[in-house]
Amino acid sequence: MSSAEHTIWWHVYPLGFVGADTTGADRTPTTGLPALIPWLDHLLELGANGLALGPVFDSSTHGYDTIDYFRIDPRLGTEDDLVELIEAAHGKGIDVMLDGVFNHVGPDFPALRAAREDPACAEARLFATEPDGQLVTFEGHGGLITLDHGAGEVAQLVTEVMTYWCDRGVDAWRLDAAYSVPVEFWTAVLPLVRERHPQVYVLGEVLHGDYAGFVRDGGLDSVTQYELWQGIWHAIADLNLHELDHALGRHNQFLDTFVPYTFVGNHDVTRIASQITDQRHLAHAVVLLFTLGGTPSVYYGDELGLRAVKEERFGGDDAIRPAFPAHPGQVPGAQAGVLALHQELIGLRRRHPWLHTARTRTVAVSNEAMTLEVTGAGGAALIVALNIGDDQLRIADPPPGQFLAGSSSGIDGEDLVVGPHGWAVTGRR
Numbered sequence: 001m002s003s004a005e006h007t008i009w010w011h012v013y014p015l016g017f018v019g020a021d022t023t024g025a026d027r028t029p030t031t032g033l034p035a036l037i038p039w040l041d042h043l044l045e046l047g048a049n050g051l052a053l054g055p056v057f058d059s060s061t062h063g064y065d066t067i068d069y070f071r072i073d074p075r076l077g078t079e080d081d082l083v084e085l086i087e088a089a090h091g092k093g094i095d096v097m098l099d100g101v102f103n104h105v106g107p108d109f110p111a112l113r114a115a116r117e118d119p120a121c122a123e124a125r126l127f128a129t130e131p132d133g134q135l136v137t138f139e140g141h142g143g144l145i146t147l148d149h150g151a152g153e154v155a156q157l158v159t160e161v162m163t164y165w166c167d168r169g170v171d172a173w174r175l176d177a178a179y180s181v182p183v184e185f186w187t188a189v190l191p192l193v194r195e196r197h198p199q200v201y202v203l204g205e206v207l208h209g210d211y212a213g214f215v216r217d218g219g220l221d222s223v224t225q226y227e228l229w230q231g232i233w234h235a236i237a238d239l240n241l242h243e244l245d246h247a248l249g250r251h252n253q254f255l256d257t258f259v260p261y262t263f264v265g266n267h268d269v270t271r272i273a274s275q276i277t278d279q280r281h282l283a284h285a286v287v288l289l290f291t292l293g294g295t296p297s298v299y300y301g302d303e304l305g306l307r308a309v310k311e312e313r314f315g316g317d318d319a320i321r322p323a324f325p326a327h328p329g330q331v332p333g334a335q336a337g338v339l340a341l342h343q344e345l346i347g348l349r350r351r352h353p354w355l356h357t358a359r360t361r362t363v364a365v366s367n368e369a370m371t372l373e374v375t376g377a378g379g380a381a382l383i384v385a386l387n388i389g390d391d392q393l394r395i396a397d398p399p400p401g402q403f404l405a406g407s408s409s410g411i412d413g414e415d416l417v418v419g420p421h422g423w424a425v426t427g428r429r
Contacts, residue, residue, distance in 0.1 A: 004201055004221065004259065005356045007095060008346060009050040009297040010043045012036065013267040015063050016054075016321030017300065020075035023315070024061040029074040033081040035326065037088045042328040044092060046303055046339070047346030051089050052097040052174065054267055056082060062317070063099075064176065065106025065143050069161040079168070086169040097172035097201070098165055102158045103180045104138040104146045112145055125151050138180065149185040158185075159192045166197040178204030178214070178223070186218035203261050212257040222295060225251065225260035232264055232285050233275040239388060241370045245362050248292070248372070252359050255293045259357060262294030265302040267321055273338075274307045280421040283341055283407055284386050287423050290345040291374055291384050293358040298342065300324065304331055305338030348405055348425065354380045369393045369418075382427035385409070385418045393418040401427040 015022055018032030033056070043051060055063030058071040072082050086096050105112055111123035112135075118124070119133065128136040128148040138144035147154045162173060175181070190202060206214050206223040214223055231247025234240075254260050264272040264285045276282050282305070289296050301308075301322065308319040325331060349355050354376030363371040368389030374382045383401065387393040387409075395416040403411050408422030418424050 008048040009052040010048040011052040013054040013321040019323035031077040095171040103177040104144040172201035183218035265299035303342040305335035
């Protein structure tokens with residue numbers, strides 16, 4: 001696997017990408033996963049070098065109600081199809097991440113069916129129960145039954161699953177709903193996986209709380225930086241960059257102990273282009289994603305400026321998990337300018353790899369303007385200026401450097417000038 005320092009992920013929800021029926025009504029077998037192979041060049045042209053896949057294991061509906069961890073969902077294909085995709089990715093220098101849904105299983109999981117038929121059977125030891133003997137559900141979802149993470153059989157199962165797929169070329173894992181699993185469970189599993197695959201990258205889905213403690217105590221490499229995601233889109237949408245300033249202070253603290261997995265969109269949230277209603281400010285979110293410390297991820301379609309809203313209803317995720325055509329040039333609603341912006345900023349990040357662990361200092365902030373100094377080891381630094389207001393932003397005597405990228409901005413004498421709703425990055429090339 002490539003060093004996390006140099007990895008930028010392109011995140012895909014496979015069942016949506018191939019147009020599978022996620023209601024479970026139509027489970028017609030296909031060979032869908034190889035449809036991603038023609039998109040690997042798009043991933044590289046974007047500037048990414050990691051393919052983060054959502055659930056690929058056999059499931060009843062949306063991928064998170066697992067039936068069999070050792071079988072690829074027939075709506076996506078077979079094990080051979082996944083291996084073909086992995087080998088094609090590796091042939092282009094691209095790492096592959098799988099989504100490990102190890103907190104819960106679906107109603108068609110064979111051991112769960114056995115436990116429901118006979119609560120005294122051996123398989124029943126895999127599942128958590130309430131004091132009255134009822135099975136524990138995940139966050140009240142009756143179709144998602146929680147595994148008993150205190151049971152040795154569960155630790156053994158997850159260890160076998162992760163090792164099995166790493167043996168077939170998987171480079172990294174996202175641990176779904178890791179926040180619901182005791183950290184002690186991961187300390188029982190991950191060392192055994194790493195005995196055979198020491199370079200595997202393990203990311204936990206954690207929404208809030210003690211990120212650093214979770215990484216440290218669980219032995220993970222990183223967790224999802226939801227606090228920064230919230231700080232970025234909400235501050236820009238509400239024209240309150242003080243909120244972002246607070247999030248950046250927290251982000252610096254996390255970087256003292258681990259490098260967070262950063263994003264402005266994923267399969268569970270409204271697309272960034274819909275979160276930020278003033279499309280002139282979409283660029284500001286992208287600028288932050290690629291100039292702040294972290295391991296960045298781009299959710300498929302965000303780099304094309306696609307819009308979609310997540311709704312709290314059955315099927316409410318469908319809009320943010322769309323089917324994609326056979327080739328990148330055929331995506332309805334794609335905006336070439338947004339793709340070019342991503343490519344420009346990812347290129348800037350590639351020229352400054354120290355940004356992976358960079359810290360930020362707020363030089364100046366108001367509701368509608370912010371100037372950040374982003375620094376790394378050895379004195380490396382960039383100045384990032386954001387202006388989401390109607391007035392011109394003038395930064396007198398910025399630190400020595402060159403104008404690297406920006407919109408409605410430039411150098412006026414000794415000053416950096418950022419026009420209304422513009423942004424700028426200056427520093428050494």
